[in-house]
Amino acid sequence: MQQKNKYIRIQEFLKQNKFPNYRMNQITNAIFQGKINNFNEITVLPKSLRTMLIKEFGESILNIAVLKAQHSEQVTKVLFEIAGDEKIETVNMKYKAGWESFCISSQCGCNFGCKFCATGDIGLKRNLTSDEITDQILYFHLNGHSIDSISFMGMGEALANVQVFDALNVLTNSELFALSPRRLSISTIGIIPGIKKMTQNYPQVNLTFSLHSPFNEQRSKLMPINERYPLLDVMDTLDEHIRVTSRKVYIAYIMLPGVNDSIEHANEVINLLRGRYKRGNLYHVNIIRYNPTVSSPMRFEEVNENQVVNFYKKLKSAGMNVTIRSQFGIDIDAACGQLYGNYQKTNTNK
Numbered sequence: 001m002q003q004k005n006k007y008i009r010i011q012e013f014l015k016q017n018k019f020p021n022y023r024m025n026q027i028t029n030a031i032f033q034g035k036i037n038n039f040n041e042i043t044v045l046p047k048s049l050r051t052m053l054i055k056e057f058g059e060s061i062l063n064i065a066v067l068k069a070q071h072s073e074q075v076t077k078v079l080f081e082i083a084g085d086e087k088i089e090t091v092n093m094k095y096k097a098g099w100e101s102f103c104i105s106s107q108c109g110c111n112f113g114c115k116f117c118a119t120g121d122i123g124l125k126r127n128l129t130s131d132e133i134t135d136q137i138l139y140f141h142l143n144g145h146s147i148d149s150i151s152f153m154g155m156g157e158a159l160a161n162v163q164v165f166d167a168l169n170v171l172t173n174s175e176l177f178a179l180s181p182r183r184l185s186i187s188t189i190g191i192i193p194g195i196k197k198m199t200q201n202y203p204q205v206n207l208t209f210s211l212h213s214p215f216n217e218q219r220s221k222l223m224p225i226n227e228r229y230p231l232l233d234v235m236d237t238l239d240e241h242i243r244v245t246s247r248k249v250y251i252a253y254i255m256l257p258g259v260n261d262s263i264e265h266a267n268e269v270i271n272l273l274r275g276r277y278k279r280g281n282l283y284h285v286n287i288i289r290y291n292p293t294v295s296s297p298m299r300f301e302e303v304n305e306n307q308v309v310n311f312y313k314k315l316k317s318a319g320m321n322v323t324i325r326s327q328f329g330i331d332i333d334a335a336c337g338q339l340y341g342n343y344q345k346t347n348t349n350k
Helices: 006-016 022-032 047-057 118-122 130-142 163-172 192-201 216-222 231-245 263-274 305-317 338-348
Strands: 065-071 075-082 086-094 100-103 149-152 184-188 206-210 249-255 283-289 321-324
Touching: 006 022, 006 047, 022 130, 075 130, 086 130, 100 130, 130 163, 163 184, 184 192, 192 231, 206 231, 216 231, 231 249, 249 263, 249 305, 263 283, 263 305, 283 305, 305 321
Parallel strands: 100 149, 149 184, 184 206, 206 249, 249 283, 283 321
Antiparallel strands: 065 075, 075 086, 086 100
């Protein structure tokens, strides 16, 4: 069942208690302009109302709490505690150009079992609420960070959690975070009904499809979801998304050494995309180096840099839009699920 987000609940609470409409504006201004985290500090509100809000919603506006943080030069990774004694991860990346990007979680764990993923190793604990999703961003906003772009590429499969759509509404609401949909990216392993919902209701939000193998049989072994939503069916759905929205679709391709990094794979990626709508011109391949520190169901070797470059050159020479993604946070285990896994191990061994 879909749960109402805190902003709707606060508004309903004010209405029920016959407070004027402008009180809600004062609260949202205090949070989003004043960066105030406690109801008691919103001093434009009468003391009686602050007391009522604290009694109803708790002292803090945030519903998540920091458990642990790791830092490197350009990356901060935070492990948050959520209700039910569970944990989720968020990654903040600072680029040298000065803008900040955030990778947020949509589920605690994941049950899709991709063979190269540490989060899949955890299993699905539960879907996050809309508040738990957006509070990951609110935490950084309240601490003075610039929210330049957000990717739903943290723990979990975004399109498997209906609360993600409400979170998109909150993040783009002009009274709240007021973010442009174009600064948001949803990453999916290929949940077709979710992609169709994005096409219809969120056409401006960026869409990334995790491909990782252009061969249907191999993709099924690496990503069991492929049995349920086969690759070519997903590609047809993405073509329709491009037709309707005229927006580019990103293809994420993690280079798994000795598994999917051959020239044969590169040629098949070219064949797959060239056969699509407008000869694949609105697809953009992001090559991502495998993070060798990942605790995942399958183990892979260190990335062979020559293979990465050759793969890139093959796609580039065929006229594909392709980028080799910068690698952030390897020194602090920034791959999804790693901080969670390490924390669990440390605290179990105590």
